[in-house]
Amino acid sequence: MKNIILIIMFLIISLPLFADESNEFDSDSILQINIKYGWDNTTNWKNSRKDLQENMNVFKQWDDKKQSHFTNCLKSMIAPGWGHFSTNNFLKGEILLGLQVLLAGSAYYFYDQSQDYYDKYKNAHQIDEINQYYINANSSYRTSSILVGLWIIAWGYTVLDTIQATENYNRDLWQTLYDQYMNNKVSVTTQGIQIRF
Amino acid sequence: MKKHFIYFILIAISAILILSCSLSRNNPLDPLGNPDVFAPPIVQIDTLNVNPDLIKWYVAVTEEDSLADGYYIYAAFQDNYFGTYDKVGRNISAYDTTFSKDNISHEYIWFKITSYNIFESDTLEGKFSQITQ
Secondary structure (H helix, E strand, O other): OHHHHHHHHHHHHHHHHHOOOOOOOOHHHHOOOEOOOOEOOHHHHHHHHHHHHHHHHHHHHHHHHOOOHHHHHHHHHHOOOHHHHHOOOHHHHHHHHHHHHHHHHHHHHHHHHHHHHHHHHHHOOEHHHHHHHHHHHHHHHHHHHHHHHHHHHHHHHHHHHHHHHHHHHHHHHHHHHHHHHHHOOEEEEOOEEEEOO | OHHHHHHHHHHHHHHHHHHHOOOOOOOOOOOOOOOOOOOOOOEEEOOOOOOOOEEEEEEOOOOHHHOOOEEEEEEEOOOOOOOOOEEEEEEOOOOOOEEEHHHOOOOOOEEEEEEEEEEOOEEEEOOOOOOEO
C-alpha cells in the first residue's frame, strides 16, 4: 500500500515533465494589453519604441529651432507685426502693421486737430465761436478716442494672434523636420550613424 | 474661453475710454463752463429804421443782469457777405443803440452787430445779429 502511494506521488510530481513545451518563449502571453497606447503585441510595442526614438531625434532639432511664444509676443508688443514676421507670416504681419500705423496716425491727426480747436476755444471771446470751437474740438477728440480704442483692440489682437502664429510655425517646423528626417536614409546623431532601409 | 475673455476686456477698456472722453469747458468766458458768466443779450436790427445813413438796433432784455455793457459793429465789403467782417465801431453804452455809417469807409456795405459784457476785465461778445445794409 505504501508503495502504491509512493508511485502515485511520483507520477504526480513528474507530470509536468510530460507537458507540451513550445520551442520559443511567447512574450505576448505575458504582456499585458496596453489600452492607452494600443500595444496588444510586441510588434506594436517595438514599433512604438522605434517611433519614440525617431521622434526624440527630431525633437532635439525641433527644440533648438522652435520659437518662443513669449519672445514673439514681446516683439508684437514692441513693434506691431514683428512677431508675425518672425514666424514667416509676412502677409498678416504687414496687414496688422499697416492697420495699426493707420489707426495710430489717424488718432494722432484727430488729436492734434482737437488741440488746435481747443486752443482756439480757450482764447475765444465770442459766444458763437466759443460754442463752435468747443464742438469741433470735442468732435475731433472723440474721433481720436475711438481710433485709439480701435488701435488698442488691433494691438491686443496682434499680440494674441502671435501666440497662434507661433503655434502654427512650430507645428509646421516639426512636420518639416520630421519629413526631412524620414527622407534622410543616413542620419548622424550624437548616438552614432543611423542608416534607414 | 480665456482668449475670448481677453478680447472682452480689451473691448471693454476701449469702450470705457471712448465713452469717458470729453474735453472740459475751461474757457472762463464760456457760460456753460463758468456759472458766473452769462451770455450777452441778442441784438435785433430795427427794420423800421428809415434813415439809410444810420443803423439802429435793440435788445430783448428779460433779466436785469443780461443787460449789455456795450456793442461792437462789424462791416464787410460788397463781395464779403459770407466772408470777413471787420470790427469798425464800438458803443460803450448799453443805451447807445445807433451807429452812423458816416464814420467809416463807404466801401463797407454789409453790417452786423454784437452786444458784449465784461467779466473780470475779459470781454464776452454775444451772438451776431442778422446782416443789414
